[in-house]
Amino acid sequence: MLRASIKEVWSESDAYPIYEGRVGASPREMRGVLLDAAQSTAFKCLNPLAVVEEIYALCQRKNEFDWLQQDIVTGGYHDVTSFRDTLDERLLGASEYELYVASGVVDEEKYAELLERYVQHVSAWVKKERLYNRATQKSEEPSEDLMGEVERLLDVQGEPLEWRRQLISGVAAWAIDHPGQKVGPAAVFPQHLKRMRESIFVERRQAVATLARDIVLFVREDGSGLDAQRRREAEGTLERLVSRFGYCRECAVDAASMLLRKRFDDLTF
Numbered sequence: 001m002l003r004a005s006i007k008e009v010w011s012e013s014d015a016y017p018i019y020e021g022r023v024g025a026s027p028r029e030m031r032g033v034l035l036d037a038a039q040s041t042a043f044k045c046l047n048p049l050a051v052v053e054e055i056y057a058l059c060q061r062k063n064e065f066d067w068l069q070q071d072i073v074t075g076g077y078h079d080v081t082s083f084r085d086t087l088d089e090r091l092l093g094a095s096e097y098e099l100y101v102a103s104g105v106v107d108e109e110k111y112a113e114l115l116e117r118y119v120q121h122v123s124a125w126v127k128k129e130r131l132y133n134r135a136t137q138k139s140e141e142p143s144e145d146l147m148g149e150v151e152r153l154l155d156v157q158g159e160p161l162e163w164r165r166q167l168i169s170g171v172a173a174w175a176i177d178h179p180g181q182k183v184g185p186a187a188v189f190p191q192h193l194k195r196m197r198e199s200i201f202v203e204r205r206q207a208v209a210t211l212a213r214d215i216v217l218f219v220r221e222d223g224s225g226l227d228a229q230r231r232r233e234a235e236g237t238l239e240r241l242v243s244r245f246g247y248c249r250e251c252a253v254d255a256a257s258m259l260l261r262k263r264f265d266d267l268t269f
């Protein structure tokens with residue numbers, strides 16, 4: 001099969017010589033980027049922020065590289081600026097997520113659990129059944145408060161009847177497609193979990209941003225202006241960034257400082 005396709009691959013770029021993938025930064029140039037990033041005086045470690053900075057610097061050297069001189073083609077081809085910005089966005093997104101989790105103001109497991117309870121309540125509600133509450137050892141009506149809270153986080157509009165029915169048929173359809181697998185909301189509704197996370201992130205944004213600023217003050221400015229409580233919280237978050245996500249302290253502060261500049265720059269403290 002491979003042999004039969006050689007001709008096709010060989011000639012696929014005939015009509016368009018700068019076919020995507022034919023031109024671009026060479027391994028040697030990327031190695032240069034990594035070496036320069038490792039030697040950057042702005043960062044203590046070879047951290048991803050340093051690599052992104054060097055990629056930005058490389059992209060400035062238009063006269064030296066053919067691949068920086070190509071016209072952008074519809075669909076994002078040869079769009080070096082957009083690749084670079086996408087990379088930067090992904091990096092920011094990953095750091096932001098890690099900071100939220102490490103901050104302790106959002107508990108990933110708690111809202112997975114909340115979604116699971118929500119599905120149980122909705123299931124009983126749709127079937128007009130009662131739920132057995134293990135804590136009180138009584139059967140109870142499904143909780144409108146709990147369902148309403150999750151629907152608010154999921155931004156469900158209007159009457160929830162149709163939404164709830166569809167949710168339960170979604171569970172049933174998933175179970176048919178995945179025989180023998182345990183039905184867990186995280187597996188069945190990853191998009192809802194993501195949505196809940198985003199809503200919770202929006203609500204906690206100011207608190208997390210303040211923590212990012214405290215981390216920078218705590219390490220870089222000797223904690224000036226921070227009371228004992230805020231020092232403890234900054235220290236706790238730093239420790240979790242190190243133990244859970246593999247940052248060193250310096251790189252954790254670099255990430256916090258970058259988020260303050262690029263993601264939390266609209267907030268005031």
Ligand SMILES: [Zn+2]
Nearest residue numbers: 045248250251
């Ligand atoms: Zn580091």
